[in-house]
Amino acid sequence: TNVSHSQETKATCPYCGVGCGVIIEHDAQQVLGVRGDPDHPANFGRLCTKGSTLHLTAQPMLQQQVRVAQPSLRKTRLSADTPRQPASWDETYAYLADVFAATIREHGPDSVGFYISGQLLTEDYYVFNKLAKGLIGTNNIDTNSRLCMSSAVAGYKQTLGADAPPACYEDLALCETLFIVGSNTAFAHPILFRRIEDARKANPNLKMIVADPRRTDTAQQADLHLAIQPGTDVALFNGMLHILLWEDLVDTAYIESHTEGFAELKRIVRDYTPQFVADTCGISVGDLQKAALWFGQSKASLSLYCQGLNQSSVGTAKNAALINLHLATGQIGKPGAGPFSLTGQPNAMGGREVGGMANLLSAHRDLANPEHRAEVAALWGLPSVPEKPGKTAVEMFDAVEKGEIKILWIACTNPAQSMPNQSLIHAALKKAELVIVQEAYSTTATAQYADVLLPATTWAEKDGTVTNSERRISRVRPAIPAFGDARHDWQIAVEFAHVLEQQLRPGLPTLFPYPNAESIWNEHRESTRGRDLDITGMSYHMLEQQGPQQWPLTTGESSGKARLYEDGVFPTASGKAKFFPAQYQPVAEPADARYPFRLNTGRLRDQWHGMSRTGTVGQLYSHAPEPCIQMAPGDMARRAWKDGDLLQVTSRRGTQILPAQASAELQPGQVFVAMHWGAEFVSGHTGSGQPALGVNSLTLPVFDAYSKQPELKNAAVKLLKA
Numbered sequence: 001t002n003v004s005h006s007q008e009t010k011a012t013c014p015y016c017g018v019g020c021g022v023i024i025e026h027d028a029q030q031v032l033g034v035r036g037d038p039d040h041p042a043n044f045g046r047l048c049t050k051g052s053t054l055h056l057t058a059q060p061m062l063q064q065q066v067r068v069a070q071p072s073l074r075k076t077r078l079s080a081d082t083p084r085q086p087a088s089w090d091e092t093y094a095y096l097a098d099v100f101a102a103t104i105r106e107h108g109p110d111s112v113g114f115y116i117s118g119q120l121l122t123e124d125y126y127v128f129n130k131l132a133k134g135l136i137g138t139n140n141i142d143t144n145s146r147l148c149m150s151s152a153v154a155g156y157k158q159t160l161g162a163d164a165p166p167a168c169y170e171d172l173a174l175c176e177t178l179f180i181v182g183s184n185t186a187f188a189h190p191i192l193f194r195r196i197e198d199a200r201k202a203n204p205n206l207k208m209i210v211a212d213p214r215r216t217d218t219a220q221q222a223d224l225h226l227a228i229q230p231g232t233d234v235a236l237f238n239g240m241l242h243i244l245l246w247e248d249l250v251d252t253a254y255i256e257s258h259t260e261g262f263a264e265l266k267r268i269v270r271d272y273t274p275q276f277v278a279d280t281c282g283i284s285v286g287d288l289q290k291a292a293l294w295f296g297q298s299k300a301s302l303s304l305y306c307q308g309l310n311q312s313s314v315g316t317a318k319n320a321a322l323i324n325l326h327l328a329t330g331q332i333g334k335p336g337a338g339p340f341s342l343t344g345q346p347n348a349m350g351g352r353e354v355g356g357m358a359n360l361l362s363a364h365r366d367l368a369n370p371e372h373r374a375e376v377a378a379l380w381g382l383p384s385v386p387e388k389p390g391k392t393a394v395e396m397f398d399a400v401e402k403g404e405i406k407i408l409w410i411a412c413t414n415p416a417q418s419m420p421n422q423s424l425i426h427a428a429l430k431k432a433e434l435v436i437v438q439e440a441y442s443t444t445a446t447a448q449y450a451d452v453l454l455p456a457t458t459w460a461e462k463d464g465t466v467t468n469s470e471r472r473i474s475r476v477r478p479a480i481p482a483f484g485d486a487r488h489d490w491q492i493a494v495e496f497a498h499v500l501e502q503q504l505r506p507g508l509p510t511l512f513p514y515p516n517a518e519s520i521w522n523e524h525r526e527s528t529r530g531r532d533l534d535i536t537g538m539s540y541h542m543l544e545q546q547g548p549q550q551w552p553l554t555t556g557e558s559s560g561k562a563r564l565y566e567d568g569v570f571p572t573a574s575g576k577a578k579f580f581p582a583q584y585q586p587v588a589e590p591a592d593a594r595y596p597f598r599l600n601t602g603r604l605r606d607q608w609h610g611m612s613r614t615g616t617v618g619q620l621y622s623h624a625p626e627p628c629i630q631m632a633p634g635d636m637a638r639r640a641w642k643d644g645d646l647l648q649v650t651s652r653r654g655t656q657i658l659p660a661q662a663s664a665e666l667q668p669g670q671v672f673v674a675m676h677w678g679a680e681f682v683s684g685h686t687g688s689g690q691p692a693l694g695v696n697s698l699t700l701p702v703f704d705a706y707s708k709q710p711e712l713k714n715a716a717v718k719l720l721k722a
């Protein structure tokens with residue numbers, strides 16, 4: 001008889017960094033439903049529109065249409081017109097290992113690059129990092145987290161000494177002032193926003209300040225909206241500190257005991273007078289003063305921030321200048337207080353933990369630190385790990401385009417839509433001698449460039465762990481078998497490594513002795529011993545028995561730390577936090593007479609990234625059915641443009657055609673396009689006659705000097721009626 005037995009498996013939502021727990025309802029073959037996990041401390045049973053429609057993305061009929069079912073490859077390199085042929089995994093690995101070994105022999109290990117993803121699980125990330133840095137000997141491994149969180153990482157490290165968000169979700173209920181900057185939390189982190197709404201109901205005195213050029217859904221609910229001009233955040237924070245100094249609202253005892261570098265910062269912020277800052281930011285002196293006083297006078301001030309600070313050519317300074325405010329007022333290391341960076345992707349945190357980026361090593365170690373390199377080499381049983389810094393995201397695609405990187409392996413991400421300056425990215429993908437794309441979805445723009453396409457498992461099939469914004473590690477458990485011939489991301493990397501090892505280190509024991517995800521996680525756990533994120537007291541068994549846990553959780557402890565730096569001791573050489581001498585710098589590409597509008601990009605509520613998953617769910621389109629360019633009603637009226645008129649939007653890098661939409665959220669001179677739609681969905685054409693490439697055909701690749709994160713949130717554009 002064909003009776004299906006309903007079963008339940010706990011996992012997490014694969015979308016944003018809130019990291020909500022889900023219960024997958026299934027019959028061991030198919031996903032039947034999904035609901036929020038009432039026991040998960042991120043969401044206590046709630047899910048947003050994206051999470052609650054996850055089961056619809058796993059329907060068998062749909063899977064047949066959108067998934068990669070088996071490996072395929074074309075061996076005729078540089079012949080993109082030849083169709084790929086289906087191949088077995090063994091045949092594919094053998095081919096790849098031959099090409100890798102030959103290319104490495106001829107051009108050195110840096111002729112290879114890996115571009116991976118903040119949506120991979122921690123175990124996947126760990127193995128890819130070891131494959132690149134340990135086996136192949138290149139640091140050319142970077143991830144789409146570079147577009148997401150690298151300025152947050154740099155901001156924390158430059159000030160607090162480690163990449164560790166010091167606050168937790170509970171602090172939302174304990175703060176008196178909530179300062180949200182560069183984050184449309186209501187759209188991008190909806191379940192956290194529910195918690196904010198709960199906190200405001202419970203505490204009517206809680207004051208919410210939102211600094212954002214747009215009057216977003218989040219800003220509309222604020223007690224004070226600071227509609228600052230794009231890119232003026234550092235001026236705002238320095239201006240607030242200037243006022244706090246005048247009003248004697250800085251915590252002198254905290255500054256003296258727990259920080260260094262305040263004298264220099266004080267000299268800098270002296271010039272940030274209220275009038276100068278108000279003029280620079282485009283806000284009133286009164287609002288600036290109100291924000292400073294609300295922040296400085298409250299018993300507990302909590303800041304939430306995201307891509308508005310990170311995706312900037314001065315992203316590190318923006319992050320650090322906000323952290324300066326917390327250090328100067330002692331608003332850190334206590335309940336309800338702290339600078340709390342919201343993670344964009346579900347596991348950008350896990351990727352940072354395993355050091356899966358071009359400048360990092362395992363367990364928050366730095367590539368530039370010789371001791372750290374020696375520690376990782378010892379951990380991996382190798383004489384050394386490579387010292388030369390790897391190429392970061394933008395640099396990596398530049399190097400591919402220049403022919404320096406010849407083989408590019410892309411896993412679980414869609415750079416042919418998400419990277420800035422798309423024309424260059426597409427040119428690079430055409431130029432590469434070999435592009436390997438490891439993907440669940442055959443529909444992404446990047447998959448079209450694959451010489452070798454490898455089918456990967458995805459949500460409801462994957463097995464491992466993720467870490468959310470509040471440092472909480474959750475188990476992700478598989479409910480149903482892999483689709484077709486798909487394999488886990490870590491498994492593909494391990495199996496390929498085993499074949500490549502036969503060529504690169506024949507006769508030596510494998511560096512990848514991993515029968516399952518847990519064995520990888522256990523090695524990662526050992527790498528954290530004595531580090532700021534020490535999880536030696538945690539295990540898969542503990543996560544099974546006690547549910548998700550926060551780090552650090554050291555040997556012998558029964559639970560992790562909700563809050564960091566409660567003792568005022570920071571993981572720096574001196575034990576003191578460091579003020580960052582942040583100076584305001586304007587955006588990289590200001591508007592001018594030829595390109596008079598300022599383009600901002602961002603998320604919508606019901607779509608995720610390039611829509612490879614959310615784009616398959618009909619009901620998620622009801623919120624926003626198609627891409628458009630939003631602009632101030634007055635700007636449209638002056639030009640006699642109406643809603644729906646097609647506009648040609650042109651930057652110095654590309655053009656696309658989009659319908660106009662008047663929006664009171666936008667200030668005059670500013671326009672907004674959502675990031676989600678790519679080549680397949682946009683009706684315009686680039687100057688070269690190629691299909692339009694989504695909003696990132698317009699954005700610019702200029703990046704922050706420390707974090708190397710590109711400025712995706714401000715580009716100068718001109719508009720013409722199409």
Ligand code: SF4
Pocket residue numbers: 013014015016017018019020043046047048049050051052189190191192
């Ligand atoms: Fe998923 Fe984020 Fe929505 Fe939670 S808030 S259900 S993690 S998309």
